[in-house]
Amino acid sequence: xxxxxxxGTNWITQQxxxxxxxxxxxxxxxxxxRTEEKAQAFVEKLGKSNINLSDSLExxxxxxxxxxxYIASPNALHFGQARLAIENGKxxxxxxxxxxxxREFAILDTLAHAKGVYLFEAARQxxxxxxxxxxEFVKDNQDELSGATLSYIKYSSRYDDFLAGNLPNxxxxxxxxxxxxxxxxxxxxxxxxxxxAPNSVDYEAEILNSGIDGSGSLTLKYDKFDVNILxxxxxxxxxxxxxxxxxKTLLLDSAGDINxxxxxxxxxxxxxxxxxxxxxxxxxxxxxxxxxxxxxxxxSYEKLFDYARKVNRVLEQARTSAGLVFxxxxxx
Ligand SMILES: NC(=O)c1ccc[n+]([C@@H]2O[C@H](COP(=O)([O-])OP(=O)(O)OC[C@H]3O[C@@H](n4cnc5c(N)ncnc54)[C@H](OP(=O)(O)O)[C@@H]3O)[C@@H](O)[C@H]2O)c1
Numbered sequence: 001x002x003x004x005x006x007x008g009t010n011w012i013t014q015q016x017x018x019x020x021x022x023x024x025x026x027x028x029x030x031x032x033x034r035t036e037e038k039a040q041a042f043v044e045k046l047g048k049s050n051i052n053l054s055d056s057l058e059x060x061x062x063x064x065x066x067x068x069x070y071i072a073s074p075n076a077l078h079f080g081q082a083r084l085a086i087e088n089g090k091x092x093x094x095x096x097x098x099x100x101x102x103r104e105f106a107i108l109d110t111l112a113h114a115k116g117v118y119l120f121e122a123a124r125q126x127x128x129x130x131x132x133x134x135x136e137f138v139k140d141n142q143d144e145l146s147g148a149t150l151s152y153i154k155y156s157s158r159y160d161d162f163l164a165g166n167l168p169n170x171x172x173x174x175x176x177x178x179x180x181x182x183x184x185x186x187x188x189x190x191x192x193x194x195x196x197a198p199n200s201v202d203y204e205a206e207i208l209n210s211g212i213d214g215s216g217s218l219t220l221k222y223d224k225f226d227v228n229i230l231x232x233x234x235x236x237x238x239x240x241x242x243x244x245x246x247x248k249t250l251l252l253d254s255a256g257d258i259n260x261x262x263x264x265x266x267x268x269x270x271x272x273x274x275x276x277x278x279x280x281x282x283x284x285x286x287x288x289x290x291x292x293x294x295x296x297x298x299x300s301y302e303k304l305f306d307y308a309r310k311v312n313r314v315l316e317q318a319r320t321s322a323g324l325v326f327x328x329x330x331x332x
Contacts (some may be wrong), residue, residue, distance in 0.1 A: 002290060003065060005030040005090070007057075007081055008072035009042040012095070016070050016122070017046065019282035025290035026068060032060040057081065061088035068293070070122075071095060074169040075176035076328050079104040082119065086111045091118040093289055096185045097315060098308060100176040100328035105312040109305075118301060120289050121308040123189045127284035130258045130275040131193075134243070137250050137263070137273070138194050144245035145195070147225035150187040150255040153215065153237035162208070170233070171210050176326045178212035180205070180318055184231040186256035187241075188314050189307065191220050191227050194243070197310045198222055203318035206234075211325075218318055229255075257281060 004026035006013050020026035030052040033039035039053040054060040061069075061084055068091040071081050079099045085092045086108065098121040099105040112119040125131050138145060158168035170177040180203065191198065198220035205216035215232025225244075230237070241255040247266040252258050261273040278284065292301050319326075 001025065001027045002068050002091075002293065003027055003029040005032065005060060005063070005066035005069045006072070007032045007060075007069060008095075009033050009038055010072065013042075013070065013072045014046065015280060016072065016093075016282050016286065019280045019286040020070075020290075022280065023283050023287045023290075025286040026070075029065045030054060030060065030063055032057060057084060061085055061090060067091055068093060068118075068289075072122075075181055076100055076174060076326065079108065079328070082108055083111060086115050086117055086119065089115060089117060091120075091293060093120045093122055093285075095122045096189075097121070097176075097181050097312065099312060100181075100326050102313055102316045104328065105309060109309065118289075118293055120285075120292075120304065121311075122282075122285055123186070123307070123311070124282050124285045125186060125256060125258065126189055126193050126307070127288045128258070128277065128281065129284065130261060130277050133273060133275045134250065134252060134258065134261055135194060137261070138243060141245045141248065144248065145225065146244045146246055148191070148195070148227045148241070148243040149230075150190055150227065150241045150252075151230040151237055151239045152183045152187050152241075152254065152256040153230060153232035153235055153239075154183065155236045156182075156233040159214075159234055162210070167210055171208060171212055171214075173211045173325070174327045176328055178205075178324065179215050179231045179233045180213055180218075180315060180322075180324070182233060183256060184216075184218065184229065184318070185311065185315060187218075187229045187231060188220075188311050188318075190241075190255055191229070192307055192310045192314065195220075195222055195227065198227070198314065201314050201317040201321060203322040203324075205322040205324060206232075207322075207324070208234075213322065213324060216322065220314070 169175040205213035214234040218229040220227040253260040
């Protein structure tokens, strides 16, 4: 088991630590938080002792009690924290989206490869067996592939706070938030992994008064078909996602967190495909990241890295087409 340091003390970090430890992939050894009290409260909540705590990023990364860091801070902070981690020789697992723009991604790409450390983007869903089943279905029916409609629309737990006049990180352009970068990234991952990089991208966004997108629709154009994507953080949708193969369709109950796959055949008969789904949706990625590092499986690593590179580019193209600007862009 590899030793793990973490940045970010919200529920998602707890979920990753549980996945990492249940699957015996990583063992938590150090926690960074902006305050030591919060770091202490976090380890107490996990029921742990003997975990090193740090409220300084410099001393956190200088520590040799972990070789891999999991970063789950607001999106705009990923770049600086990942860069510091790499400069200190740490492997990085960074929450999606790994960076705010292509410029930042290219810097991390060069640095991580020069330093010989691993940089993983935590796109959890593409590692799950249920996603791989969908991938297999697409591959087996490649000749008939004729497009997709992907939907991921969930009312954000922070939207009421936003409506009350506050500015939670996820609705703040300063932190590279918004529907596209928070939920759209899952759907773009679906498209890039299942169909490859699109030829062109267009995003029509409903922009909130903070300057970020609350919801919107994307069109990804490929040689022979289009992928239409609906995303949003200001409402709830119960619409399934669909991948089309002429007369046949594969239905996914969600584009971001697939729990059920159903095939509609040429006679329009619905059959649920047998799949497995772990209780913790981060189990599969934790296992895969550890496996790649332990086995030095550079082929799998570079394949994942290339997905991340392509997704990052699509996100930036989409954002540009919608006129969305982050503060991180102004560094250029
Ligand atoms: N894969 C998934 O299923 C999934 C689910 C949810 C979120 N995520 C990703 O996880 C990341 C974190 O999301 P979140 O909703 O947990 O974000 P968040 O609540 O806004 O912040 C996460 C952590 O970052 C630190 N932080 C908050 N505001 C900060 C600030 N202004 N300056 C410096 N540090 C700050 C806090 O830790 P301290 O106070 O301890 O410093 C906080 O616990 C995002 O990239 C998101 O996309 C992934």
